[in-house]
Amino acid sequence: MKKRKRMRILKNKNVLLGSGAGISIYKTAYLLRLLKKEKANVKVILSKNAVKLINPVLFSSLIKDEVFFDQFKPYQYKPDHINLSEWADIFIIAPCTADLISKFKNRIADDLLTTTFLSFKDKSKIILAPAMEENMWNNVKNYVTELKKEGINIIEPKKGELASGKIGTGRMEEPENILKEIENFFLKKLPLIGKTVLITSGATREYIDDVRFISNASSGKMGKELATLAENLGADVIFITGDSKVLPDIENIIKVKTCKELREKVLKNYKKADIIIGAAAVSDFTPVKKVKGKIKREKGEIIIKLKKTDDILEELGKRKGKRVLVGFSLEKGIDIKRAKEKMKKKNLDLIVVNPLSAMEKDKTDAAVIYKKRIIRLKNKTKREIAQHIFKIITFHCNTPLRGVYRRGE
Numbered sequence: 001m002k003k004r005k006r007m008r009i010l011k012n013k014n015v016l017l018g019s020g021a022g023i024s025i026y027k028t029a030y031l032l033r034l035l036k037k038e039k040a041n042v043k044v045i046l047s048k049n050a051v052k053l054i055n056p057v058l059f060s061s062l063i064k065d066e067v068f069f070d071q072f073k074p075y076q077y078k079p080d081h082i083n084l085s086e087w088a089d090i091f092i093i094a095p096c097t098a099d100l101i102s103k104f105k106n107r108i109a110d111d112l113l114t115t116t117f118l119s120f121k122d123k124s125k126i127i128l129a130p131a132m133e134e135n136m137w138n139n140v141k142n143y144v145t146e147l148k149k150e151g152i153n154i155i156e157p158k159k160g161e162l163a164s165g166k167i168g169t170g171r172m173e174e175p176e177n178i179l180k181e182i183e184n185f186f187l188k189k190l191p192l193i194g195k196t197v198l199i200t201s202g203a204t205r206e207y208i209d210d211v212r213f214i215s216n217a218s219s220g221k222m223g224k225e226l227a228t229l230a231e232n233l234g235a236d237v238i239f240i241t242g243d244s245k246v247l248p249d250i251e252n253i254i255k256v257k258t259c260k261e262l263r264e265k266v267l268k269n270y271k272k273a274d275i276i277i278g279a280a281a282v283s284d285f286t287p288v289k290k291v292k293g294k295i296k297r298e299k300g301e302i303i304i305k306l307k308k309t310d311d312i313l314e315e316l317g318k319r320k321g322k323r324v325l326v327g328f329s330l331e332k333g334i335d336i337k338r339a340k341e342k343m344k345k346k347n348l349d350l351i352v353v354n355p356l357s358a359m360e361k362d363k364t365d366a367a368v369i370y371k372k373r374i375i376r377l378k379n380k381t382k383r384e385i386a387q388h389i390f391k392i393i394t395f396h397c398n399t400p401l402r403g404v405y406r407r408g409e
């Protein structure tokens with residue numbers, strides 16, 4: 001059996017990595033490398049004293065980006081502490097000094113790092129990895145207990161050799177273990193972990209001769225957003241695509257040209273999937289005969305006879321078992337009646353109805369129908385529509401997914 005690739009939980013996650021003026025800041029540089037290897041988006045913020053202990057150039061050259069430490073930089077249209085706190089999916093401070101702990105507890109904001117800390121609305125996004133001499137630790141431990149009660153996550157310091165050479169509690173956790181804690185933080189929030197989502201996308205080609213074909217204007221934007229979101233929610237994604245202007249940044253992409261090829265690849269892969277989303281614009285018709293070579297212009301007028309292609313979704317509807325099956329319906333307007341008929345005929349769990357004008361556009365109106373409900377969406381981006389679809393799948397569908405996503409998370 002093919003070995004599954006290791007899932008990169010931190011890929012595209014916004015990690016704000018902070019550090020105080022503690023001796024274990026040398027480990028922070030390594031932690032930064034580990035985060036980058038996992039393909040996280042990382043920004044570094046140093047306390048005002050950290051930059052006295054280490055030159056920020058070390059971090060900026062590792063990250064190949066600006067390092068933040070100056071609260072009063074000129075030309076800030078929106079202050080950095082606001083930008084950074086809004087940008088971050090997680091704020092990890094390693095090492096967190098005794099001084100920083102005391103300031104956090106007492107709401108002191110006297111540099112960029114402490115001000116950014118105070119700018120976080122959701123304190124559960126913050127992880128502190130304290131590191132200091134044992135006596136210092138004993139003097140700030142109570143503050144740490146208080147910060148924990150506020151929802152802040154703590155990676156407890158370990159017992160071992162300290163900077164002074166003494167043995168005691170105060171060693172910062174090793175970067176590899178801090179990385180695991182950061183991954184665990186995201187794992188808890190991923191409703192599709194362990195699930196496989198198969199998505200079809202783009203336009204198919206139906207060949208008239210060896211060079212000409214019938215196709216459509218599908219851009220593949222919807223499929224791309226669905227695949228990106230599915231992966232961000234923790235799923236393994238199988239992405240089968242025809243012609244497309246855009247592709248998601250995922251590993252498992254299978255390219256096809258015709259409806260026949262798409263059908264073959266879908267039937268080969270659907271058994272691995274828990275959720276199947278048919279977002280491809282599959283041609284409904286294909287030439288009865290494909291001419292070898294190139295039809296000569298001298299022929300003048302020609303008639304191309306077309307026949308219906310196989311309905312892949314309908315076929316899946318018969319075989320789907322407990323899988324969630326999602327289809328799209330593109331019609332002149334938002335035709336709910338026709339969409340409901342399609343839903344029944346193809347045994348779909350959910351159908352997204354969009355008008356012809358949705359083709360190639362970034363924003364569109366749509367309606368999402370599932371069970372007995374209709375959700376009407378006005379002028380939404382394809383990303384927003386993808387979010388609605390996955391929200392419904394994970395919350396409501398009577399499928400094996402039920403219960404994976406807990407309300408309020």
Ligand SMILES: Cc1cc2nc3c(=O)[nH]c(=O)nc-3n(C[C@H](O)[C@H](O)[C@H](O)COP(=O)(O)O)c2cc1C
Pocket residue numbers: 019020021022023024047048049050095096097098099100131132133136163
């Ligand atoms: C070489 C050196 C190493 C230090 N290591 C630590 C440490 O590991 N933990 C700590 O809490 N303070 C340590 N300190 C003391 C802090 O740097 C000091 O309390 C400083 O005010 C902390 O500033 P900050 O928390 O704003 O970065 C160290 C100081 C020096 C000079």
